[in-house]
Amino acid sequence: MxxxxxxxxxxxxxxxxxxxxxxxxxxxxxxxxxxxxxxxxxxxxxxxxxxxxxxxxxxxxxxxxxxxxxxxxxxxxxxxxxxxxxxxxxxxxxxxxxxxxxxxxxxxxxGRTLGVDVEEYLPARMSIAPKILRPAELEALQALPEENQWLALVLRFSIKESIYKAIDPYVKRYVGFHEAEVDPDLEGAARVSLHLKNGEGPFEVDARYAWLEGRLLTSVRIAPTMA
Ligand SMILES: CC(C)(COP(=O)(O)OP(=O)(O)OC[C@H]1O[C@@H](n2cnc3c(N)ncnc32)[C@H](O)[C@@H]1OP(=O)(O)O)[C@@H](O)C(=O)NCCC(=O)NCCS
CATH class of the missing domain: 3.90.470.20 (4'-phosphopantetheinyl transferase domain)
Incomplete structure (x- = not known):
């Protein structure tokens, strides 16, 4: 190629x-x-x-x-x-x-920013889950059949990386994985609630995902909203 x-x-x-x-x-x-x-x-x-x-x-x-x-x-x-x-x-x-x-x-x-992330399907490393997920996300993950848990974790990880890139122009600081909670649906979108430790915002966050040519692609679009 x-x-x-x-x-x-x-x-x-x-x-x-x-x-x-x-x-x-x-x-x-x-x-x-x-x-x-x-x-x-x-x-x-x-x-x-x-x-x-x-x-x-x-x-x-x-x-x-x-x-x-x-x-x-x-x-x-x-x-x-x-x-x-x-x-x-x-x-x-x-x-x-x-x-x-x-x-x-x-x-x-x-008036909006974008973040994008691409991920490949790698062998499962479930031990990273607590570093990436908030307690409610961990609970949602553990309720899934074991064979689905890794993909569900990678999906949240990737959406969070996209959030990081899209929110950076507004907050201009390191944002940790526990500062966002992600709840993907089955149709290629996800609900996101932000828990920004410095209370920045509010923001409108739109998150999407798709499998494109064998890789996971996530994107996040963020706009500031009126408080
Ligand atoms: C910055 C970070 C998101 C980059 O992701 P990565 O998986 O290492 O690398 P990727 O290949 O996906 O992305 C690299 C690209 O990110 C972009 N990027 C780097 N820093 C950025 C920033 N502060 N804001 C926006 N985009 C940034 C750059 O375009 C870079 O590519 P380039 O240098 O060739 O232009 C990652 O290193 C990181 O620090 N993650 C931890 C923080 C996090 O994700 N928190 C979750 C918050 S909910």
Missing amino acids: SVYQPLYHHATPHGVVTAVSLPETPSPVPDAVLSRLAPQEAEFAKELRGFRQVQFVGGRLALRSAAAQLGMKLPAALPDERGAPKLPPRVAGSVSHKRTIAVAMVARAN
Whole structure:
């Protein structure tokens, strides 16, 4: 399979998501690939090494390609001081990667932020559950048949990572896994209640999930609401 190429574009309720294939080895990204980025992104990428370089480039290619689906040409999206891609105010977008794939979601912002996360199906490690889940979520998980519990945990984990990315521009601090409670339905959405330790908000939080090409993709869209 050719690498650094779009694997898919999907229209989702939160925006266009594009996935880009990544090489399995951390070889330096070829100049021909770097030239598809904005010049400042390419300069930034040249300072990175190994898989970090591969993933950064894949994420930026996915961002550009998703934006192009909406008829938008992005200026250089360098990381901001907290690690998020810096985007023009009219654009909402987010990036996630795994070893051989990078995904990005892009939408018109309309006053909202986006977070996206991609997860692969890995062997179960249920011991992490208390670190990720609040007591009510743990209880809901334990009520499921044992064979369904790991996926239910990964789903909540992924939605929380998406929440982290979407809420960061508002709170600008580390948000812990116990600061959100997630209750997924069976139709690709989840109810989210925030328990932010500094009482920020209120926020309207919309969470979605889907299995796309064998991987879990979650996204969260957040807007501030009137108190
Ligand atoms: C920041 C964090 C969410 C990134 O997730 P990850 O699984 O490590 O990595 P992913 O590949 O999914 O995402 C990496 C991308 O996240 C984005 N990102 C990093 N920091 C970010 C921030 N503060 N805000 C928004 N996006 C951010 C970047 O685009 C980065 O890719 P890039 O550097 O190539 O641009 C994760 O490292 C973390 O700290 N998680 C713990 C906190 C948490 O999830 N709390 C739950 C709150 S309910």
